[in-house]
Structures are given as structure tokens and as C-alpha cells.
Amino acid sequence: MRSLSLTYLVIACVLNACSTVPPADSPSPVPKPAEDQRFQSHVSNMLDEMWREFPEQALRAGNYQYAEQMSVPDQARRNQSIAFYDRQLAALAQFDPSTLSALMRVDYVLMKNRFESSRWYLTTFKAWQWQPSNYNVGNDFHVLINTEFAPLDARLRMVLSRLEKVPAYYAAAKENIANPTREHTTLAITQNKGTHNVFGEALIKKLDGSGLSSGEKSLFMNRIDAAKSAIDEYIAHLVALNTKLNTESKSDTARSFRLGAPLYAQKFAYDIQSRFTVGELHRRALADKIVLHDAMEKLARQLWPKYLGNTPIPTDRLVMIRAVIDELGKRHTTRDDFVDSVRRQIPQLEAFVRDHDLLDQDPTRPLKVRETPHFMRGAGAGASVSAPGPFDPTADTYYNVTPLDGFSPEEAESNLREYNYWTLQILNIHEAIPGHYTQLMHANKSRSLVKSLFGNGAMIEGWAVFGEKVMLDAGYGNHTPEMWLSWMKWNLRTVTNTILDIEIHTMDLQRDAAIAMMTREAFQQQTEATEKWRRATLSQVQLTSYFNGYTEITALRDELRAKWGKDFSVKRFNNQFLSYGNAPVRAIRELMLAAR
Ligand code: ZN
Ligand code: ZN
Numbered sequence: 001m002r003s004l005s006l007t008y009l010v011i012a013c014v015l016n017a018c019s020t021v022p023p024a025d026s027p028s029p030v031p032k033p034a035e036d037q038r039f040q041s042h043v044s045n046m047l048d049e050m051w052r053e054f055p056e057q058a059l060r061a062g063n064y065q066y067a068e069q070m071s072v073p074d075q076a077r078r079n080q081s082i083a084f085y086d087r088q089l090a091a092l093a094q095f096d097p098s099t100l101s102a103l104m105r106v107d108y109v110l111m112k113n114r115f116e117s118s119r120w121y122l123t124t125f126k127a128w129q130w131q132p133s134n135y136n137v138g139n140d141f142h143v144l145i146n147t148e149f150a151p152l153d154a155r156l157r158m159v160l161s162r163l164e165k166v167p168a169y170y171a172a173a174k175e176n177i178a179n180p181t182r183e184h185t186t187l188a189i190t191q192n193k194g195t196h197n198v199f200g201e202a203l204i205k206k207l208d209g210s211g212l213s214s215g216e217k218s219l220f221m222n223r224i225d226a227a228k229s230a231i232d233e234y235i236a237h238l239v240a241l242n243t244k245l246n247t248e249s250k251s252d253t254a255r256s257f258r259l260g261a262p263l264y265a266q267k268f269a270y271d272i273q274s275r276f277t278v279g280e281l282h283r284r285a286l287a288d289k290i291v292l293h294d295a296m297e298k299l300a301r302q303l304w305p306k307y308l309g310n311t312p313i314p315t316d317r318l319v320m321i322r323a324v325i326d327e328l329g330k331r332h333t334t335r336d337d338f339v340d341s342v343r344r345q346i347p348q349l350e351a352f353v354r355d356h357d358l359l360d361q362d363p364t365r366p367l368k369v370r371e372t373p374h375f376m377r378g379a380g381a382g383a384s385v386s387a388p389g390p391f392d393p394t395a396d397t398y399y400n401v402t403p404l405d406g407f408s409p410e411e412a413e414s415n416l417r418e419y420n421y422w423t424l425q426i427l428n429i430h431e432a433i434p435g436h437y438t439q440l441m442h443a444n445k446s447r448s449l450v451k452s453l454f455g456n457g458a459m460i461e462g463w464a465v466f467g468e469k470v471m472l473d474a475g476y477g478n479h480t481p482e483m484w485l486s487w488m489k490w491n492l493r494t495v496t497n498t499i500l501d502i503e504i505h506t507m508d509l510q511r512d513a514a515i516a517m518m519t520r521e522a523f524q525q526q527t528e529a530t531e532k533w534r535r536a537t538l539s540q541v542q543l544t545s546y547f548n549g550y551t552e553i554t555a556l557r558d559e560l561r562a563k564w565g566k567d568f569s570v571k572r573f574n575n576q577f578l579s580y581g582n583a584p585v586r587a588i589r590e591l592m593l594a595a596r
Contacts, residue, residue, distance in 0.1 A: 035099045042095070043107065046088060047449060053084050056140055061453060062391040064149050070162040073135065074172040078122050085119040102591045106583040107450040113584075114454045117270035125267065130180045130255050132188035132238055133538075135173035137166055137227070138195035145203055153211045160216060163223035170230040174237050181257045183537045185242045192235050199224050257537040261506040264540060271541045272458045273584035274548050278502060281548055285498040288547075289521070292488050292495065293317070299485040300324040322523050325489055328482055329417035333424065335404045338416070342383070342401045342428060343369040349433040349471075356474045359434055359574035360442070365397065367437050372400035383427055385436045387444075390452040397440065399432050414525070422477070422486035429471050434574070435464035442578035455582025457542070462549015462585060463578070465494055469554070470570065489523055494546040496522040497532070501543040504536050552585035553577070560592060 051058040055066035071077055089112070097108045121127065127134055144159050207220055245254040259267065261278075268278050276284070300321040304313055307327035314320045333341040346369060353361060372382065382402045388395035404412045419427055429435055439460065443451065468487060477483030496518060503509035511533055518529035536543060556577070561568045576595075580588045 033101075035095075036101050036104050039095055039100055039104050039108070042091065043111075043450060046091070046111070049084070053080070059140055059143060062149075064158075067144060068158040068161040070137075070140075070165040070169065072165055072168045072172050073128065073176065074168075077172075078128070082119055082122055085115040088115045089119075102594075103448065103580065106580055106587050106591070107448060109587050110450055110454040110456070110583065113270065113273060120266065120270060125263065128176050129178050131184040132173070132177050132180050132241075133184045133191060135170065135176075135188065135234070136191050136195055137169060137231075138191070138198045141198050145198070145206065152206060156207060156210050156212055156220070157216070160212075160220050160223065163220070163227050166223075166227035167230040170234040173234060177241070179255045180241070180245075181255045181537075182242065182245050183257045183534075185238050185245065187538060189235055189238050189242065192231055192238075195231055196228060199228055258508065259505040259540050264502075264505045267541050268544070272545060272548050273456060273586055274458065275552060275586040275589070276548065278506065281498060281544060281551070282502045284551055285495050285502075285547055288495045288551075289492065289499070292492050293321075293521075296321045296485060296488050296492075299481045299488070302481050303327075303485065318520055318523075321485075322520075324485065325523050328422060328486060329420050331422075332416040332420040335407075335412045335416065338419075339369070339371055339401045339403050341424065342399070345425060345428050346399070346432060349428060352471065352474075352476055353434055353438075357569075357571050358470060358474060359438065359571055359578070361433075361438065362441050365441055367399050367432055368396055369399045369401060372402040377402055377406075383431045385431055385440070387437075387440045390447070390449050397437060399437065414527075418525070418528075420486075422483050423490060425477065425483075426468055426487055426490050429468050429476070430464045434470065435467040436460070438467070439463045439578060442575075443581040445579075448581055451581035451583065456584040458545040458549040458552075459585050459588070460549070460582055461546040462551075462553050465491070465546050465550040466553045466557075469550075470574070474570070492522045493524070494550065496524075497543040498547040500532070501536055501541065505540055549585060552589070556585065556589050556592065559589075563593070 051063055051065060054071070055069040056071060058065060059067050092108065092112055092115070095108065097105045100108060141159060141162070144155050144162070147155075149155075203224075204221075207217060210217075212220065265278050268274065274281065297317045297320070300317075300323075301313070303324050304311075304320070307324055311323075314323065346367060350361060353359065367385075372384070382400075384400050386398040386400055388397065404415055407415065431437065443455075468490070471477075472479075472483065472487055500509065500514055500517065504514060514533055514536075515526075515529045518524045518532060519526060524532075557573055560573055564572075576592060577588060580591060
């Protein structure tokens with residue numbers, strides 16, 4: 001799941017958290033403290049420079065030092081960014097990573113990848129040309145107006161200062177756009193319309209009640225008007241462009257949302273930092289789909305009499321599996337008890353992890369279950385973990401669960417079936433224990449801003465998926481066929497996401513075939529499938545991160561089980577794996593294999 005960050009960064013697909021204290025058996029081959037210190041001070045200078053250079057990045061990370069400044073996304077800005085990345089890469093070349101201790105080396109790897117990929121995004125990927133939805137001032141203003149990091153007057157003066165640049169911002173956006181996709185153009189129109197609300201009555205009320213001088217207030221109002229006109233002009237520009245894209249049917253008018261194999265492979269390498277190629281991951285996903293279908297067939301056959309009695313068993317095994325899954329969906333909690341049933345499960349998951357010795361937990365940092373704050377609620381039921389940002393690491397961690405009272409009876413029922421008796425437990429394992437929340441807790445043991453800011457999303461998502469399997473393997477759910485079948489359906493989603501993303505972007509998979517794959521072969525509902533199709537036309541590579549991370553971690557666990565022999569334990573592997581923070585699994589693997 002994905003969401004905005006205010007004082008909290010929301011985990012799931014957002015990178016977060018900090019690094020680690022080396023555990024007892026952590027690998028530090030030949031620690032060279034002097035070199036570590038030199039690197040540490042380099043990192044801290046680099047971050048100072050980065051915040052100055054990119055005020056918006058600072059703001060989004062919860063650092064408001066430069067919050068009154070607004071960047072204009074023009075060619076001069078891009079040149080300046082490229083110069084920054086080149087400078088940073090040259091500075092990194094002054095270090096020999098093999099002389100750094102293990103945790104520092106991970107930071108080195110993350111920094112190098114970040115600067116190389118950011119440079120590549122500007123010079124080769126060029127989303128700034130073809131994704132009009134990249135331009136929207138709404139979020140950053142929303143954060144300044146609504147986050148109480150400073151008194152209201154101070155924040156309003158930052159808003160006033162930034163507002164001045166909004167017309168230049170959208171002028172640069174118009175200038176940049178060339179050959180956009182229809183999908184990102186449509187999205188940009190919808191989202192920028194929504195941005196008007198940020199400058200609406202709630203803000204005016206705040207301004208009226210503030211201590212700003214009357215001169216400041218009238219300047220403020222003028223700048224709001226100018227900002228709104230700039231947004232409207234941008235929208236009008238895109239609407240005209242969109243009409244042109246939709247009426248001229250020639251292929252050279254609109255860019256395809258499909259990346260094509262070469263660009264996709266590069267983006268995959270930068271975003272995932274996988275030990276697999278795209279082709280290898282695709283083959284693994286196809287193979288896993290067959291394994292899952294075979295196992296699901298056995299379980300569904302076993303469950304058939306219990307749930308469907310004497311109803312004739314369909315000859316098509318996918319139809320049979322679906323029928324049993326639909327029956328399981330009917331066992332669910334009630335609409336009113338949804339949030340509380342999640343709340344009751346958290347201590348049970350903690351107890352299971354403790355009793356089965358699966359990994360270390362920290363009782364001093366409890367997870368607080370709360371109803372999802374309204375500003376974070378999107379479509380559908382949902383759950384996410386809000387963890388403190390890197391600048392506020394001791395704040396509470398929340399498990400946000402969206403109550404179902406806002407839904408129609410039909411929508412509520414559909415959500416309750418999706419998060420039924422079994423899958424709700426899997427959701428809690430994934431999001432909370434031992435999934436995202438537990439992973440963050442380990443990563444936060446010591447602070448590394450680099451791992452927190454540049455962390456690897458495939459590791460984070462992969463861990464949450466891996467954690468589900470760790471629990472079921474240890475007997476969570478008593479090995480009932482219902483629990484395993486539910487997990488397999490859940491796991492099939494990550495497998496299918498991978499196949500879809502790769503085939504859509506590199507193999508011309510068509511919409512109907514994609515939706516058929518999701519509904520028939522992965523047993524999804526029509527709405528989930530159509531929303532997923534849309535997401536895959538707007539994003540690239542991210543949908544593969546869950547399965548990639550899961551597969552790499554599972555392979556590493558098996559490798560170390562063989563290597564460690566009788567010294568292997570689930571707890572030892574899990575604790576040590578998590579001790580490296582949000583590093584690419586590939587980098588963790590090298591360090592764990594090098595350790596004794
Ligand atoms: Zn997740
Ligand atoms: Zn029901």
C-alpha cells in the first residue's frame with residue numbers, strides 16, 4: 001500500500017527506517033574504524049549538501065530546514081542535479097568499499113546506486129518529459145500547511161515564500177512535456193484538479209486567524225490567485241493535449257505506457273538491485289504459479305466436501321479452486337468489529353513469534369493499532385504501518401486500519417470477504433508482526449540515515465511476504481488446509497503482479513489477457529484486476545518488488561541452512577538478516593555468506 005507522509009512516513013512501499021547495531025555474530029571482516037569514521041563524516045557532509053540542493057526531498061523526509069524554498073523543474077535545475085550526482089559519484093570513488101565495515105559498505109552500495117540511478121532517470125528515463133503527472137505542487141504545500149512542526153505563522157510564511165514560484169513551476173512543466181502517455185496525462189489532469197483544494201477555504205481560514213500582517217495577507221491572497229491560475233492553465237494545456245492524443249490515431253502522437261525491454265531492464269536493475277535478471281525473475285514467477293496451482297488443487301479437493309458437500313466437482317481445476325476460495329470468503333468478522341478484531345490479533349501474533357522463537361521482538365516499542373486518519377484514507381479497506389521518520393525515530397509506530405463504516409453494505413461485504421477469517425490474519429502478519437513493523441523495529445536499532453532514506457523497497461516488501469511464510473511454516477494456523485489455501489491465493493498475487501508487470505512492459509500483454517490472468521488464474525475479483533491493470537500502466541517495475549524480495553530471501557535462507565548445518569536456526573537467520581537494515585537482499589547475501 002502507498003500513502004503520503006506527514007510527520008510519519010508510511011511503510012509498505014515507502015522506504016524508511018534506520019540501520020542497526022551489529023549483532024553478536026555480525027560480519028565485520030576486518031573493521032577499519034579510521035576509514036569508517038572518514039566515511040561517516042563524508043556521509044554527513046553529503047546529506048547536508050543534498051538537503052540544500054533538494055529542499056523538497058528534505059521536506060518529504062521531515063527536515064524543514066529549507067522548507068521556504070521551492071524548486072522550479074527547468075533545464076537549469078536538471079543540469080544542477082546532474083552536477084550534484086557527478087560530484088557525489090566522484091567523491092565515492094575516493095573510498096575503497098572493501099576497507100569499510102559491513103554496515104558502512106551497505107551504505108556505500110546504497111549511495112552509489114542512488115546517485116547513478118537518479119542521474120539515469122534524468123538523462124535516459126526522462127519521466128520529466130512524458131509523465132505530466134510528475135508535476136503537482138499539492139503534496140508539499142499540504143505538508144507545510146497541516147504538519148505542526150513549527151508555529152502556524154512561521155509555516156504560513158514558508159507557504160507564502162513558496163507560492164511565489166508556482167507560476168514558474170507550471171511554466172517549466174508545460175515546457176518540459178513532449179510526447180506524453182495518455183495515461184499519465186489523464187492522471188495529471190485529475191490530480192491537479194484536486195490540488196485546488198489545498199488552496200481552498202481551510203487555508204484561507206487559517207490565514208485569517210493568523211498573526212501575519214495585513215500586507216502579508218494581501219500578498220498571500222494575490223499569490224494564491226496566481227497559483228490557482230497557473231494550475232488551471234496547466235490543466236487546460238493538458239486537456240488540449242489529451243484531445244489531440246485521443247483524436248490523432250497515429251502511433252507517433254502518444255507515447256506508449258509500455259517501457260519496452262531495454263529501458264525496463266535498466267529500471268529494474270536500479271530500482272530492485274536484484275541478483276536476478278528480468279528474464280530469470282519472469283521464469284521463476286511462471287514456475288511458482290504452476291507449483292501454487294498444483295498445491296491449491298490438492299487443498300481445494302480436500303476441502304470440497306466440507307464446504308460444498310455433494311455439489312459435483314468441476315473438471316476445470318481453476319474453477320474448482322475458485323469455488324472453494326469463494327466459500328472461505330464467507331467466514332469473516334463483522335463490519336463493526338473489523339478494527340477491534342485486528343486489535344485483538346496483535347498480541348496473539350506477538351505471543352506466537354515469542355513461543356516459537358522466530359526472531360527478537362522489542363516489548364518496549366509496542367505497536368499501536370488505530371483507525372486510519374482521514375487524510376490517509378484512500379479507496380477500499382486497508383491497513384498500513386506508519387513509522388516515525390528518520391528525524392523523529394522515537395515517536396510511536398501505528399498500525400492504521402480503515403474501519404468499514406464509510407462503505408455501502410455491498411462494499412463492506414466485499415471487503416470482509418477479501419479480508420476474511422484467514423486472510424485478515426495473513427494481512428496482519430504482513431503489515432505488522434513479523435512483517436513491516438517488526439522489520440522496521442530491527443532496522444531502527446541504530447541510526448543510519450542512508451539506509452533510511454535510500455533503502456531498498458524489494459527487501460522491505462520481500463521481508464513482509466517472507467514473514468507470512470515463516471509463520472505458516474512454524475505452524476501458525478495449525479496447518480489447516482484453509483489457512484494454507486488462503487496464503488497461496490495471497491502469494492499468487494505477488495507472483496501474478498510480477499508476470500503482469502514484465503509482460504505488460506516488455507511483451508505487449510493486452511488488457512483483456514491481463515485481466516483474464518488475474519481473475520481466472522489468480523482468483524481475483526474484477527475490480528481488483530481492473531485497478532491493477534491501471535496501476536501497471538502508470539508504474540513500472542514496482543509490482544515485481546514483492547516477489548523478487550521474497551524469492552531472494554527464501555533462496556538465501558536455504559543457502560545458509562545448508563552452510564550453517566546444525567548451527568542454523570530460524571531465529572538466527574531472521575535476526576541476522578534484519579540486522580543490516582533496508583539493504584538490497586543481494587548485498588545482505590554477500591555479507592552473510594562472508595560471515596563465519
Ligand atoms: Zn507490504
Ligand atoms: Zn458475509
